[in-house]
Amino acid sequence: MTDLMETVVENREMVQPNHANTLDVAHGGNVMKWMDEVGAMSAMRFSGEMCVTARVDQMNFERPIPVGDTAYITAYVYDAGTSSVKVRLLTEREDLRTRERERTTESHFVYVAIDEDNTPTTVPELTVSTEDGERLRQTALEDEL
Template identity: 70%
Template structure:
Protein backbone atom coordinates (compact mmCIF):
# COMPACT_ATOMS: atom_id res chain seq x y z
CA UNK A 1 0.00 0.00 0.00
CA UNK A 2 1.18 3.51 -0.77
CA UNK A 3 2.00 5.95 2.03
CA UNK A 4 -0.56 8.52 0.84
CA UNK A 5 -3.33 5.92 1.11
CA UNK A 6 -2.65 5.74 4.86
CA UNK A 7 -3.05 9.50 5.41
CA UNK A 8 -5.97 10.22 7.76
CA UNK A 9 -7.05 13.46 9.36
CA UNK A 10 -9.79 14.19 11.85
CA UNK A 11 -11.02 17.18 13.80
CA UNK A 12 -12.22 17.55 17.37
CA UNK A 13 -13.90 20.66 18.77
CA UNK A 14 -12.27 21.25 22.15
CA UNK A 15 -15.12 21.42 24.66
CA UNK A 16 -15.01 22.33 28.38
CA UNK A 17 -15.10 18.62 29.31
CA UNK A 18 -11.82 18.15 27.36
CA UNK A 19 -10.06 20.93 29.29
CA UNK A 20 -7.71 21.20 32.22
CA UNK A 21 -7.87 23.93 34.89
CA UNK A 22 -6.28 26.38 32.44
CA UNK A 23 -9.17 25.92 29.96
CA UNK A 24 -6.94 24.31 27.38
CA UNK A 25 -7.15 20.77 26.02
CA UNK A 26 -5.93 18.25 28.59
CA UNK A 27 -2.85 16.44 27.27
CA UNK A 28 -4.49 13.08 27.92
CA UNK A 29 -7.37 13.97 25.61
CA UNK A 30 -4.98 15.10 22.88
CA UNK A 31 -3.05 11.81 23.21
CA UNK A 32 -6.30 9.82 23.05
CA UNK A 33 -7.33 11.58 19.84
CA UNK A 34 -3.87 11.03 18.36
CA UNK A 35 -3.87 7.35 19.33
CA UNK A 36 -7.29 6.77 17.76
CA UNK A 37 -6.37 8.42 14.46
CA UNK A 38 -2.96 6.74 14.43
CA UNK A 39 -4.59 3.35 14.92
CA UNK A 40 -6.98 4.06 12.05
CA UNK A 41 -4.05 4.85 9.76
CA UNK A 42 -2.22 1.70 10.87
CA UNK A 43 -5.33 -0.47 10.37
CA UNK A 44 -5.98 1.01 6.93
CA UNK A 45 -2.42 0.05 6.00
CA UNK A 46 -2.29 -3.37 7.65
CA UNK A 47 -5.80 -4.54 6.82
CA UNK A 48 -5.87 -5.90 10.39
CA UNK A 49 -6.67 -4.67 13.87
CA UNK A 50 -3.72 -2.81 15.36
CA UNK A 51 -2.74 -2.10 18.95
CA UNK A 52 -0.48 0.61 20.31
CA UNK A 53 2.95 -0.79 21.18
CA UNK A 54 5.10 2.31 21.69
CA UNK A 55 4.93 6.09 21.80
CA UNK A 56 8.21 7.71 20.85
CA UNK A 57 7.93 10.81 23.02
CA UNK A 58 5.36 13.57 22.71
CA UNK A 59 6.11 17.22 22.20
CA UNK A 60 3.35 19.55 23.44
CA UNK A 61 4.48 22.78 21.79
CA UNK A 62 1.48 25.04 22.46
CA UNK A 63 -2.00 24.76 23.97
CA UNK A 64 -5.34 24.30 22.27
CA UNK A 65 -7.96 26.54 23.84
CA UNK A 66 -11.53 25.53 24.62
CA UNK A 67 -13.56 26.41 21.52
CA UNK A 68 -10.63 25.78 19.17
CA UNK A 69 -10.54 22.88 16.75
CA UNK A 70 -7.86 20.21 17.09
CA UNK A 71 -6.85 18.88 13.67
CA UNK A 72 -5.05 15.52 13.93
CA UNK A 73 -3.06 14.10 11.00
CA UNK A 74 -1.59 10.60 10.80
CA UNK A 75 0.19 8.50 8.20
CA UNK A 76 2.28 5.34 8.05
CA UNK A 77 5.90 6.10 7.17
CA UNK A 78 7.59 2.76 7.86
CA UNK A 79 6.57 -0.88 8.21
CA UNK A 80 8.32 -3.86 9.77
CA UNK A 81 7.27 -7.49 9.84
CA UNK A 82 4.27 -7.02 12.16
CA UNK A 83 4.68 -3.39 13.22
CA UNK A 84 3.78 -0.06 11.68
CA UNK A 85 5.26 3.37 12.47
CA UNK A 86 2.85 6.29 12.28
CA UNK A 87 3.68 9.98 12.38
CA UNK A 88 1.12 12.05 14.25
CA UNK A 89 0.72 15.80 14.29
CA UNK A 90 -1.95 17.91 15.94
CA UNK A 91 -2.77 21.46 14.95
CA UNK A 92 -4.91 24.21 16.40
CA UNK A 93 -7.10 25.16 13.44
CA UNK A 94 -9.20 28.26 12.85
CA UNK A 95 -12.12 27.01 10.76
CA UNK A 96 -13.02 30.53 9.62
CA UNK A 97 -9.62 31.29 8.09
CA UNK A 98 -8.21 27.81 7.53
CA UNK A 99 -5.06 28.78 9.41
CA UNK A 100 -3.44 25.96 11.38
CA UNK A 101 -0.65 26.05 13.96
CA UNK A 102 1.11 22.86 15.07
CA UNK A 103 0.57 22.09 18.75
CA UNK A 104 1.68 18.49 19.26
CA UNK A 105 3.81 15.90 17.49
CA UNK A 106 4.70 12.26 18.11
CA UNK A 107 5.60 8.95 16.51
CA UNK A 108 3.60 5.86 17.48
CA UNK A 109 4.27 2.18 16.79
CA UNK A 110 1.34 -0.17 16.30
CA UNK A 111 1.38 -3.95 16.01
CA UNK A 112 -1.04 -5.73 13.69
CA UNK A 113 -2.92 -8.58 15.36
CA UNK A 114 -5.05 -11.42 14.02
CA UNK A 115 -8.41 -12.63 15.35
CA UNK A 116 -6.61 -14.55 18.12
CA UNK A 117 -4.78 -11.34 19.12
CA UNK A 118 -1.40 -12.63 17.97
CA UNK A 119 0.98 -10.46 15.94
CA UNK A 120 0.46 -10.89 12.21
CA UNK A 121 2.38 -9.69 9.18
CA UNK A 122 1.81 -6.37 7.46
CA UNK A 123 2.32 -5.52 3.79
CA UNK A 124 5.25 -3.59 2.37
CA UNK A 125 4.96 0.19 2.33
CA UNK A 126 5.41 1.87 -1.03
CA UNK A 127 6.04 5.54 -1.77
CA UNK A 128 4.84 6.50 -5.23
CA UNK A 129 4.91 10.30 -5.24
CA UNK A 130 7.09 13.26 -4.40
CA UNK A 131 4.68 14.30 -1.64
CA UNK A 132 4.80 10.79 -0.14
CA UNK A 133 8.59 10.75 -0.26
CA UNK A 134 8.75 14.18 1.40
CA UNK A 135 6.35 13.05 4.17
CA UNK A 136 8.37 9.88 4.72
CA UNK A 137 11.68 11.77 4.89
CA UNK A 138 10.19 14.33 7.32
CA UNK A 139 8.94 11.52 9.57
CA UNK A 140 12.26 9.65 9.57
CA UNK A 141 14.13 12.88 10.28
CA UNK A 142 11.72 13.84 13.10
CA UNK A 143 11.77 10.37 14.63
CA UNK A 144 15.54 10.63 14.87
CA UNK A 145 15.44 13.97 16.68
CA UNK A 146 15.42 16.37 13.75
CA UNK A 147 12.11 17.95 14.72
Protein backbone atom coordinates (compact mmCIF):
# COMPACT_ATOMS: atom_id res chain seq x y z
CA MET A 1 0.00 0.00 0.00
CA THR A 2 1.14 3.51 -0.79
CA ASP A 3 0.00 6.60 1.08
CA LEU A 4 -1.38 9.55 -0.86
CA MET A 5 1.19 11.94 0.62
CA GLU A 6 4.01 9.78 -0.80
CA THR A 7 2.66 10.44 -4.30
CA VAL A 8 2.87 14.24 -4.19
CA VAL A 9 5.25 15.52 -6.87
CA GLU A 10 6.00 19.20 -7.44
CA ASN A 11 8.04 20.61 -10.29
CA ARG A 12 8.78 23.95 -11.91
CA GLU A 13 9.34 24.81 -15.56
CA MET A 14 10.68 28.24 -16.48
CA VAL A 15 8.64 29.62 -19.37
CA GLN A 16 11.15 30.59 -22.04
CA PRO A 17 10.46 32.30 -25.38
CA ASN A 18 10.62 28.91 -27.17
CA HIS A 19 7.70 27.70 -24.96
CA ALA A 20 5.52 30.70 -25.87
CA ASN A 21 2.81 31.38 -28.39
CA THR A 22 2.43 34.64 -30.34
CA LEU A 23 1.07 36.34 -27.21
CA ASP A 24 4.33 35.73 -25.28
CA VAL A 25 2.69 33.34 -22.83
CA ALA A 26 3.19 29.60 -22.40
CA HIS A 27 1.65 27.60 -25.23
CA GLY A 28 -1.12 25.39 -23.86
CA GLY A 29 0.45 22.31 -25.42
CA ASN A 30 3.65 22.88 -23.45
CA VAL A 31 1.72 23.28 -20.19
CA MET A 32 -0.18 20.07 -20.92
CA LYS A 33 3.09 18.21 -21.68
CA TRP A 34 4.66 19.40 -18.43
CA MET A 35 1.56 18.36 -16.50
CA ASP A 36 1.57 14.93 -18.15
CA GLU A 37 5.20 14.35 -17.20
CA VAL A 38 4.70 15.35 -13.55
CA GLY A 39 1.48 13.32 -13.38
CA ALA A 40 3.28 10.24 -14.70
CA MET A 41 5.98 10.69 -12.04
CA SER A 42 3.29 10.72 -9.35
CA ALA A 43 1.59 7.62 -10.81
CA MET A 44 4.91 5.75 -11.02
CA ARG A 45 5.81 6.74 -7.48
CA PHE A 46 2.49 5.29 -6.35
CA SER A 47 2.50 2.10 -8.40
CA GLY A 48 6.20 1.21 -8.51
CA GLU A 49 5.68 0.53 -12.23
CA MET A 50 6.03 2.38 -15.52
CA CYS A 51 2.81 4.25 -16.27
CA VAL A 52 1.32 5.49 -19.51
CA THR A 53 -1.32 8.14 -20.05
CA ALA A 54 -4.75 6.64 -20.68
CA ARG A 55 -7.02 9.68 -20.39
CA VAL A 56 -6.94 13.40 -19.83
CA ASP A 57 -10.11 14.88 -18.44
CA GLN A 58 -11.15 18.41 -19.25
CA MET A 59 -8.26 20.89 -19.18
CA ASN A 60 -9.20 24.20 -17.64
CA PHE A 61 -6.86 27.01 -18.70
CA GLU A 62 -7.88 29.82 -16.35
CA ARG A 63 -5.07 32.31 -16.99
CA PRO A 64 -1.82 32.53 -18.97
CA ILE A 65 1.75 32.05 -17.78
CA PRO A 66 3.96 34.84 -19.15
CA VAL A 67 7.47 34.31 -20.45
CA GLY A 68 9.84 34.69 -17.50
CA ASP A 69 7.45 33.21 -14.94
CA THR A 70 7.51 29.58 -13.93
CA ALA A 71 4.84 26.93 -14.26
CA TYR A 72 4.62 25.39 -10.77
CA ILE A 73 3.00 21.98 -11.19
CA THR A 74 1.66 19.81 -8.38
CA ALA A 75 0.40 16.25 -8.87
CA TYR A 76 -0.88 13.56 -6.54
CA VAL A 77 -2.69 10.24 -6.78
CA TYR A 78 -6.18 10.40 -5.32
CA ASP A 79 -7.71 7.09 -6.46
CA ALA A 80 -6.72 3.80 -8.05
CA GLY A 81 -8.35 0.85 -9.73
CA THR A 82 -6.91 -2.53 -10.68
CA SER A 83 -4.26 -1.13 -13.04
CA SER A 84 -5.38 2.50 -13.38
CA VAL A 85 -4.21 5.48 -11.35
CA LYS A 86 -6.09 8.78 -11.07
CA VAL A 87 -3.92 11.86 -10.61
CA ARG A 88 -5.03 15.41 -9.88
CA LEU A 89 -2.87 18.09 -11.47
CA LEU A 90 -2.72 21.76 -10.64
CA THR A 91 -0.53 24.34 -12.35
CA GLU A 92 0.17 27.77 -10.95
CA ARG A 93 2.00 30.70 -12.46
CA GLU A 94 4.82 31.75 -10.16
CA ASP A 95 6.85 34.94 -10.19
CA LEU A 96 10.13 33.82 -8.61
CA ARG A 97 11.08 37.35 -7.58
CA THR A 98 7.91 38.02 -5.57
CA ARG A 99 6.93 34.37 -4.95
CA GLU A 100 3.41 35.32 -6.03
CA ARG A 101 1.37 32.39 -7.35
CA GLU A 102 -1.92 32.15 -9.22
CA ARG A 103 -3.75 29.04 -10.39
CA THR A 104 -3.61 28.75 -14.16
CA THR A 105 -4.54 25.21 -15.16
CA GLU A 106 -6.22 22.21 -13.60
CA SER A 107 -7.03 18.68 -14.73
CA HIS A 108 -7.33 15.04 -13.77
CA PHE A 109 -5.30 12.44 -15.69
CA VAL A 110 -5.65 8.67 -15.68
CA TYR A 111 -2.54 6.52 -16.10
CA VAL A 112 -2.24 2.76 -16.52
CA ALA A 113 0.59 0.83 -14.91
CA ILE A 114 2.38 -1.51 -17.30
CA ASP A 115 4.89 -4.32 -16.86
CA GLU A 116 8.02 -5.16 -18.88
CA ASP A 117 5.82 -6.53 -21.71
CA ASN A 118 3.81 -3.29 -21.87
CA THR A 119 0.81 -5.13 -20.46
CA PRO A 120 -1.39 -3.55 -17.79
CA THR A 121 -0.36 -4.68 -14.32
CA THR A 122 -1.94 -4.33 -10.91
CA VAL A 123 -1.33 -1.36 -8.65
CA PRO A 124 -1.36 -1.26 -4.85
CA GLU A 125 -4.19 0.05 -2.72
CA LEU A 126 -4.08 3.77 -1.98
CA THR A 127 -4.06 4.71 1.69
CA VAL A 128 -4.72 8.09 3.26
CA SER A 129 -3.24 8.44 6.74
CA THR A 130 -3.15 12.20 7.36
CA GLU A 131 -5.65 15.04 7.50
CA ASP A 132 -3.78 16.82 4.69
CA GLY A 133 -4.01 13.69 2.55
CA GLU A 134 -7.73 13.32 3.22
CA ARG A 135 -8.28 16.99 2.35
CA LEU A 136 -6.38 16.56 -0.95
CA ARG A 137 -8.33 13.39 -1.79
CA GLN A 138 -11.70 14.96 -1.04
CA THR A 139 -10.83 18.03 -3.11
CA ALA A 140 -9.88 15.85 -6.08
CA LEU A 141 -13.00 13.69 -5.80
CA GLU A 142 -15.25 16.77 -5.57
CA ASP A 143 -13.50 18.42 -8.54
CA GLU A 144 -13.53 15.25 -10.66
CA LEU A 145 -14.84 16.19 -14.06
